[in-house]
Amino acid sequence: MTQPRFDVLAIGNAIVDVIADSTDAFLAEQGLDKGSMRLIDQAEAVRLYGAMGPGREVSGGSAGNTAAGLAALGAKAAFVGQVADDELGAIYRHDITAAGVDFLVDPRSDVGATARSLILVTPDAQRTMNTFLGAAQMLDARDIDPAAIADAAILYLEGYLWDPDVPRAAMVKAIDAARAAGRKVAFTLSDTFCVDRHRDGFWKLLDDGRIDILFANEAEALAMAGTDDIEAAKARLAAAVPLLVVTKSERGASAIAGSERADVPAEPIERLVDTTGAGDLFAAGFLAGQARGLGLEASLKLGAIAAAEVIQHYGARPEKDLKALAGDLLA
Structure with a gap:
């Protein structure tokens, strides 16, 4: 097998937070x-924004955040997500490209x-999310390049994008290519x-052996x-997937691969400000570790x-230098 161009290619909603x-x-x-997180239409987005x-406008989206975190950790990352040919689309494309991520889909009008x-x-740092999917849910199977998927060691998919029919077909095509x-x-x-x-659909993915690494928090x-x-x-989940990763918020995280299990505590922090993206960046760190061939504990x-x-x-x-924070783990 040839050496892949990307460590991770992520597919998800391209969203400006x-x-x-x-x-x-x-x-x-x-x-x-x-x-909570709820989906809203454009009218509700306009109403709530006014209230x-x-x-602060910050490019986000779960898989996009993970791709940015991977790049910050020195991994080679790519992202597939749909934006419109508008102001927010330009902001999103600029931000993710500036983070060092290859953005593989052109904006559309x-x-x-x-x-x-x-x-x-x-004030307790809990985030309540109200998401208008707009262009993100229009990611089409035609935008999936099997050659690009084959050029990534790991394909990473977010469950959020499984909800609309059109991008679900795109994700299925990407899984087939991988x-x-x-x-x-x-x-x-x-x-x-x-x-x-989508519990039944997710279980079918697991039961059919189409997922190698599953990320979940405890509630999920x-x-x-x-x-x-x-x-x-x-x-039950570990029996259905080769590698299961479960995050436990301030209590750390666990990873299970067959008979092997690792647990790590959460890292100490000075001040909790905003939990947005915690799971996304955790996935970035873990995948960066896996891409480098690190074990479960080091990846966690x-x-x-x-x-x-x-x-x-x-x-x-990320705002700080993640490679510096990682220290010897990435040496």
């Missing part, structure tokens, strides 16, 4: 569940507006709402397994370091 400080009272007034406080997520952050090329496929469950809507793992026992959930450690950096500032892209 608009992040604003909020209060529990404002969330209640708007009828929003703190810590919320001043926002026939897909509506570029996606945006209105993220309300309360498997045909003998590459690994990583998948993140993204959110319990994704699991609730419980939802997938249909149990309230986290160890039972891990056991890299994930914890990357996640700790991103939750200490607003936005889901």
